[in-house]
Amino acid sequence: MLDDLVVLELASVLAGPSVGQFFAELGATVLKVENPRTNGDVTRQWHAPDVDGDGHEDRSAYFCCCNHGKQSIALNLSTEAGQALLHELAEDADVVLASYRPGTAEALGADYETLSAVNPDLIYGHVTGYGPDRERAGYDAVIQAESGFMHMNGPADGPPTKLPVALMDVLAAHQLKEGLLVALLRRGQGSGGAYVPVSLLQSAVSGLANQATNWLVAGHSPQRMGSAHPNIAPYGTPYSTADDQSIVLAVGTDPQFAALCDVLGRPGLADDPRFATNAERVAHRDVLHAVLADRIRQFDHDALLADLHEHGVPVGTVRDVPTVFEQPAVEKTILDWADAPAGIRQTAFPHPEEAARALRPPPRYAEHTAAILHERLGCSPDRVDVLAQDDVIIR
Known part of the structure; x- marks a missing residue:
């Protein structure tokens, strides 16, 4: 479906990588550019407490929720050589996914202005906490608090409660997908490249739906009420039930x-x-x-x-997570391989099965560095050796 699309993923954690996997599931080539100074995406090390060395140490369950179908290249963008390689990759890319706090991308030569000068048709999706003009970093739990979700969530006589899923990241990912698809459509009509900023806070507030309009229309401030609905009963x-379900x-x-x-x-x-x-x-x-x-x-x-x-x-x-996956309707959401950790789809709509069959398991850290440099940039083995010795790449 999107076999000719090339996506450079400069994002980490959940929102940006979810969009990267979305494009990968539709057949796009997604190159995940990871930071050697942090040993790659930080979520690689976010193991659940009961996980004890399953042979996938650098692919935690959290990492695997949104990184299937990608190739991993470890590129040190704090070096001029690393930035030069990124710019070479950007020349042939269609979409960039970034989650830098405002100002960081500029310091790394990875901002929209710099990359669009290399490739004017580039579409640059940028996830921030509070918008491209505010340097404050965004974290899902904080956004849940500041967007009203925590205040409304929990029993009426209990404290504000965080949702068990990073839903603000998920909402931002959906907003970014929509913005990028619109930008791709407009580019196909001749409008060229585009900068598509999405903030966690605005995405969260857009997800307040009827709770927001309960206040805006009726002056009703939503309060905690357990699982009850403010407008409908029961x-x-x-x-x-009698058998304790x-x-x-x-x-x-x-x-x-x-x-x-x-x-x-x-x-x-x-x-x-x-x-x-x-x-x-x-x-x-x-x-x-x-x-x-x-x-x-x-x-x-x-x-x-x-x-x-x-x-x-x-x-x-009311099901627990294990029994959720016992339902026939859920089976197609599972991504699984015999020799790699499983995950779930980012796409919940039908699309050509060819793309799904070609989808890669989540990449190991720096697994494809040498191959990407050789196949996409024409780097010789000797040049790759020098880049590794100079700490520009990890392979």
């Missing part, structure tokens, strides 16, 4: 609520003035929750879910 709160309802309409009441053997609840409409259910959510919790506790999980599904009531099981 929606999101877990309930325990947890389910979640997502009842968004009055007919769905009536069907739920029928299945639970309490059809009269749908006509109760306190519960007849969604607005009334939201106003009386605590009473409703107590009634539903008592009834659901009397049913076995499997039989109840089957009956609710048959009656069109939105419901699901």
Whole structure:
């Protein structure tokens, strides 16, 4: 699909690398430029506490979540020779992915102005914490705090709680993908290269969705309320069944609520003035929750879910991560090799299987340095030796 596209990934951690894997999954050549002074992408060493030397020491589970399909070149951009090699690579590149804090890229000769002078058609995607004009570094946990997510997350009587996934990075990655695809489309129409900045903070705020407009439109400041929904009930709160499994309802309409009441053997609840409409259910959510919790506790999980599904009531099981991957619909999201660590796809839509079959496992640190220099820049073995001796590259 994107077989002719060449992407230079100067980004690390999650947001930028997720975009790199996205392009790799669509067939692009993605060259991951890593920093020898940090032994590559810092996430290579972010092992889970129960991992004890699995033969993939420089490819942690975290690293493998967003680095499949790439080639790794270790290039010291603090040297003039390293910068010169980067500029040579940029001449034939289509997209650059960067996650430098403002000012750092300029010092390394890796900023948009410098690279676009080498290649005017280059599209440069830049992830920052707070925008290209603020030098402050961005970290997901801090952005979660500053964008309102932590304030809203957690039980009503508990403290602000961080989400268990770096969702601000994920949101920024999606924003960057969209911006880059638009820039590629416009370049195809003759507009040339482009600078595409995306900040973690703005991406996070754009993801506040209805919680933001609850404030902007209605003056309602969202507060912590566990898994309950501020605008809908019953929606999101877990309930325990007789066999101690947890389910979640997502009842968004009055007919769905009536069907739920029928299945639970309490059809009269749908006509109760306190519960007849969604607005009334939201106003009386605590009473409703107590009634539903008592009834659901009397049913076995499997039989109840089957009956609710048959009656069109939105419901699901609260799963842990291992059982998530037992679902047939999830199987195609898994990237796995016999001799390399597994990962998950960044693309959740169908695309030609040829690209998926050609996808590489996550690269070892500096695995492709010599090959990239030889095949893409025509460097001789002797020149590669000199570059290694001068600490310009790691191979």
